[in-house]
Amino acid sequence: MSAIPIFDPQPEIDLLWEELNDAIQGVLRSGLFIMGTQVAAFEREAAAYLGVKHAIAVNSGTDALVIALRALGIGPGDEVITSPFTFFATAEAIEQVGAIPVFVDIEDRYYTIDAGSIEAVITPRTKAILPVHLYGQAADLDAIQQVAQRYGLYLVEDAAQSFGGEYQGVKLGTFGEAGCFSFFPTKNLGGYGDGGMLVTNDDRVAELAAMLRVHGSRQKYRNECVGYNSRLDEIQAAILRVKLKRIDEWNDLRREAAHRYHELLSTIGGLIVPSERECGKHVFHQYTVRLPEDRRDAVTKGLRQHGIGTMIYYPIPVHQLPVYKHLGITLPVAEACAREVFSLPLWPHLSAQLQSEVAVCLRRLLATETGSP
Numbered sequence: 546m547s548a549i550p551i552f553d554p555q556p557e558i559d560l561l562w563e564e565l566n567d568a569i570q571g572v573l574r575s576g577l578f579i580m581g582t583q584v585a586a587f588e589r590e591a592a593a594y595l596g597v598k599h600a601i602a603v604n605s606g607t608d609a610l611v612i613a614l615r616a617l618g619i620g621p622g623d624e625v626i627t628s629p630f631t632f633f634a635t636a637e638a639i640e641q642v643g644a645i646p647v648f649v650d651i652e653d654r655y656y657t658i659d660a661g662s663i664e665a666v667i668t669p670r671t672k673a674i675l676p677v678h679l680y681g682q683a684a685d686l687d688a689i690q691q692v693a694q695r696y697g698l699y700l701v702e703d704a705a706q707s708f709g710g711e712y713q714g715v716k717l718g719t720f721g722e723a724g725c726f727s728f729f730p731t732k733n734l735g736g737y738g739d740g741g742m743l744v745t746n747d748d749r750v751a752e753l754a755a756m757l758r759v760h761g762s763r764q765k766y767r768n769e770c771v772g773y774n775s776r777l778d779e780i781q782a783a784i785l786r787v788k789l790k791r792i793d794e795w796n797d798l799r800r801e802a803a804h805r806y807h808e809l810l811s812t813i814g815g816l817i818v819p820s821e822r823e824c825g826k827h828v829f830h831q832y833t834v835r836l837p838e839d840r841r842d843a844v845t846k847g848l849r850q851h852g853i854g855t856m857i858y859y860p861i862p863v864h865q866l867p868v869y870k871h872l873g874i875t876l877p878v879a880e881a882c883a884r885e886v887f888s889l890p891l892w893p894h895l896s897a898q899l900q901s902e903v904a905v906c907l908r909r910l911l912a913t914e915t916g917s918p
């Protein structure tokens with residue numbers, strides 16, 4: 546049996562080889578490497594694709610979150626309600642602007658923030674709700690928007706894992722005052738280096754964000770506030786323009802692969818496969834399944850021994866990371882998920898053959914492990 550990584554970027558690189566080379570060489574020939582025509586064109590094209598007024602490219606998804614929060618005026622003493630079941634960058638960005646992350650448990654079925662638990666943690670210092678569209682699936686946006694509106698809170702979406710994903714036919718990242726994306730190489734829309742972007746329909750947020758990404762200046766050498774050096778470079782923008790053209794096709798291929806896994810795996814007793822919100826379009830940044838804690842670790846170890854890539858996103862919920870241990874809070878659903886989830890190989894051009902190898906291996910491991918034939 547062949548080794549199967551959790552993610553393989555080579556098929557897409559092979560497919561786009563000529564176009565990527567042309568794009569990169571075009572930048573080399575242009576002599577413009579920072580804030581040139583490629584970044585401007587990518588921002589225009591991404592905004593049009595998402596159906597949003599402004600897109601501001603920055604140098605990472607983390608910076609997109611930091612700059613979005615800063616542009617909304619969120620700072621020291623403010624509280625931002627978010628999910629504990631995410632990559633640390635979500636909470637880190639809140640801390641970077643001096644605000645306090647307030648963690649709310651997640652929905653057992655969809656792994657996104659439990660909208661029904663938000664109201665209970667709102668205080669006079671709460672400024673925003675920051676849901677994460679985890680694994681490529683929308684958070685419960687209707688309910689979240691209702692709470693945000695009732696209490697006059699901003700909505701900032703962490704859409705780092707869900708470029709092209711939808712909720713009620715509308716693209717994720719465009720519901721709130723700001724939406725944030727990452728172009729880290731493994732993401733749905735990934736570059737070949739770091740990159741990120743924030744989008745907004747608010748002219749003022751767009752203007753401030755554009756200023757913050759270049760040292761707080763609208764005009765060169767006329768700095769108005771303390772900002773960041775956080776720009777997407779021209780080569781990454783040129784690469785992302787090539788890949789943006791395929792995003793729908795490739796997200797559909799991810800969905801097809803996920804549905805093939807569903808066929809292969811949903812009959813395995815004890816294994817929980819992903820649930821898709823009916824009103825959404827899940828773009829399967831990850832295909833994440835779940836087993837009771839005592840079986841998960843043996844099975845993931847077995848998969849790795851058979852050369853099958855698997856990862857746990859995320860093994861420790863954010864509120865229990867060493868940096869937040871002192872908070873001493875308990876969020877049982879996120880904690881259970883962290884003990885039970887694991888992700889399987891998935892990329893747009895993953896073959897049905899490799900998927901059935903993954904399924905066969907998983908079935909065998911579960912059979913040996915429970916002692917049944």
Ligand SMILES: *Cc1c(COP(=O)(O)O)cnc(C)c1O
Nearest residue numbers: 605606607632634635705727729
């Ligand atoms: C990847 C990711 C980020 C951070 O993006 P970077 O580009 O790596 O800085 C933030 N939030 C989530 C949910 C992510 O998956």
